[in-house]
Amino acid sequence: MSEELKRRVYEILEPSTVKDPASKAYDFLMTLAVIVGLIPMMLKHENSFVIWIDVLTSLLFMIDYGFRLYTADYKMGYKSYKAYFAYVVSPMAIFDLLSIIPVVSVFWKISSAFTLLRLFRVFRVVKLVRYSKSMVIISNVLRKVRKQIGAVFVLVIVYIFISAMLMFQLEPSLFDTFFDALYWATISITTIGYGDIYPVTLLGRIITMISALVGLAVIALPTGIITASYMAEITKKKSKYEL
Amino acid sequence: MQKRRQSSQLITDEGVFLDKHVKRTKIFVFICIVISIILIVLGAGALITEITY
Numbered sequence: 087m088s089e090e091l092k093r094r095v096y097e098i099l100e101p102s103t104v105k106d107p108a109s110k111a112y113d114f115l116m117t118l119a120v121i122v123g124l125i126p127m128m129l130k131h132e133n134s135f136v137i138w139i140d141v142l143t144s145l146l147f148m149i150d151y152g153f154r155l156y157t158a159d160y161k162m163g164y165k166s167y168k169a170y171f172a173y174v175v176s177p178m179a180i181f182d183l184l185s186i187i188p189v190v191s192v193f194w195k196i197s198s199a200f201t202l203l204r205l206f207r208v209f210r211v212v213k214l215v216r217y218s219k220s221m222v223i224i225s226n227v228l229r230k231v232r233k234q235i236g237a238v239f240v241l242v243i244v245y246i247f248i249s250a251m252l253m254f255q256l257e258p259s260l261f262d263t264f265f266d267a268l269y270w271a272t273i274s275i276t277t278i279g280y281g282d283i284y285p286v287t288l289l290g291r292i293i294t295m296i297s298a299l300v301g302l303a304v305i306a307l308p309t310g311i312i313t314a315s316y317m318a319e320i321t322k323k324k325s326k327y328e329l
Numbered sequence: 330m331q332k333r334r335q336s337s338q339l340i341t342d343e344g345v346f347l348d349k350h351v352k353r354t355k356i357f358v359f360i361c362i363v364i365s366i367i368l369i370v371l372g373a374g375a376l377i378t379e380i381t382y
Contacts, residue, residue: 094350098357107354107358108354108357108358108361111357111358111361111362112357112361114361114365115361115364115365115368118365118368118369119368121372122368122369122371122372125372125375125376126375129375129376129379130379130382131378131379131382133375133378133379135371135372135374135375135378136375138371139368139371139372139375142364142367142368142371143368146364
């Protein structure tokens with residue numbers, strides 16, 4: 087009986103693939119809880135509605151985490167206590183746990199330094215990956231190209247540091263700290279160019295021009311990699327249905 | 330009087346789904362709907378309160 091109940095709980099928790107009304111209702115509830123749970127982050131003033139949203143959504147996510155832990159052996163695919171440990175350290179379980187952390191600020195009055203815990207609410211968006219087929223496709227795509235994206239990211243970071251160091255030495259009057267130079271390099275290479283920090287010397291301007299041109303090439307690389315992988319994923323799904 | 334156990338069977342493209350406890354499922358769906366309505370009301374209330382602040 088307990089095993090039958092556990093199996094049923096697992097079926098409800100997993101995104102519905104057959105016409106199971108309980109599973110569909112649960113998917114809808116959790117999706118709504120994630121979206122409504124993010125509303126407090128869009129508001130400047132706290133009111134009683136915000137407090138109740140925090141309480142209700144945190145409770146829902148705690149219950150969801152508890153049930154997912156209870157059915158971890160079904161999720162991981164093997165009956166063993168190791169399945170529970172494996173589930174706890176899996177990426178989605180970690181995001182689920184991080185999204186519960188804001189409950190601490192709801193039930194215990196804590197100092198303003200720890201209100202940063204409320205920022206963990208943003209991790210709740212990751213939960214939507216479970217319930218949206220589009221986000222499943224995107225997460226599959228990103229997982230497949232993570233090494234290539236990682237390599238480009240390292241290249242970008244190295245270039246940002248090099249141009250920041252060069253500008254920091256060439257035009258020290260522009261920057262209060264090295265962090266300002268990093269900020270300038272990032273804004274230049276991404277071609278955003280706020281204009282709050284701008285070079286005045288000839289060499290500084292040459293480096294800025296090179297940064298902008300390098301940025302065009304480097305920033306476009308991840309777009310090409312992700313697009314190619316996305317097209318391959320879509321084509322794969324299409325041919326699977328055609329077969 | 331013999332109680333007849335109700336079950337519901339749906340045949341879909343993805344497979345056969347057999348629900349052995351229809352009443353339990355209906356209660357669960359009802360609870361989900363009630364909580365969803367509460368969430369929608371709270372969300373709308375928070376947004377309206379912010380706009381009218």
